[in-house]
Amino acid sequence: GAGVSQSPSNKVTEKGKDVELRCDPISGHTALYWYRQSLGQGLEFLIYFQGNSAPDKSGLPSDRFSAERTGGSVSTLTIQRTQQEDSAVYLCASSRETGGGNTIYFGEGSWLTVV
Amino acid sequence: SQQGEEDPQALSIQEGENATMNCSYKTSINNLQWYRQNSGRGLVHLILIRSNEREKHSGRLRVTLDTSKKSSSLLITASRAADTASYFCATVYNNDMRFGAGTRLTVKP
Numbered sequence: 211g212a213g214v215s216q217s218p219s220n221k222v223t224e225k226g227k228d229v230e231l232r233c234d235p236i237s238g239h240t241a242l243y244w245y246r247q248s249l250g251q252g253l254e255f256l257i258y259f260q261g262n263s264a265p266d267k268s269g270l271p272s273d274r275f276s277a278e279r280t281g282g283s284v285s286t287l288t289i290q291r292t293q294q295e296d297s298a299v300y301l302c303a304s305s306r307e308t309g310g311g312n313t314i315y316f317g318e319g320s321w322l323t324v325v
Numbered sequence: 326s327q328q329g330e331e332d333p334q335a336l337s338i339q340e341g342e343n344a345t346m347n348c349s350y351k352t353s354i355n356n357l358q359w360y361r362q363n364s365g366r367g368l369v370h371l372i373l374i375r376s377n378e379r380e381k382h383s384g385r386l387r388v389t390l391d392t393s394k395k396s397s398s399l400l401i402t403a404s405r406a407a408d409t410a411s412y413f414c415a416t417v418y419n420n421d422m423r424f425g426a427g428t429r430l431t432v433k434p
Contacts (some may be wrong), residue, residue: 241420243422245424251426252413252424252425252426252427253368253413253415253424255421255422255423255424258420258421258422260420265420266421299366301367301368303368303422305420313358313370313373314358314370314415314417314422315370316360316367316368316369316370317367318366318367319366319367
């Protein structure tokens with residue numbers, strides 16, 4: 211696609227429910243990143259994928275968080291038993307190649323509110 | 326976890342003035358990138374400087390990198406009200422990309 215696409219753009223959920231956030235990276239981009247940003251704060255690294263594998267899962271805040279990527283394309287971030295502190299914007303980004311020398315493009319984010 | 330630390334946290338200037346934001350980091354990097362964010366949503370890539378580069382320009386933006394001090398600076402010259410946004414530095418090592426907390430720039434008309 212033309213850019214990184216995320217859905218839903220906004221989600222309000224009740225505490226304790228599960229949510230799934232989707233990211234469609236730019237076609238051909240092998241690296242995919244998830245970040246979380248609380249209001250007025252910086253970006254907190256969650257996880258990145260190289261192809262379908264995730265070399266570093268250490269950023270996931272708890273075992274309620276999981277992410278997968280299939281077919282080297284779409285990724286889903288799942289939050290189980292949501293808590294109010296999970297409320298944040300979840301940003302996805304992708305880049306073309308490995309090695310860290312390429313521009314990373316961000317989606318517009320999914321704003322999650324847990325009530 | 327975050328890697329870079331920007332300072333100042335907030336900066337307020339008059340239109341036409343220059344704005345300088347600094348970023349310090351702790352580990353090795355392949356490159357360092359600066360991003361801009363409006364209204365808490367998607368980030369827009371501004372400029373990338375590789376670890377073997379010392380200075381780079383793009384329009385009104387000038388970025389420097391000092392790997393011995395593990396620091397970078399972003400200079401915006403002749404600022405405009407439309408430059409009001411949050412600016413983040415991001416360090417990249419292989420595919421690991423970490424952001425600082427950002428500098429909130431306000432340019433008053």
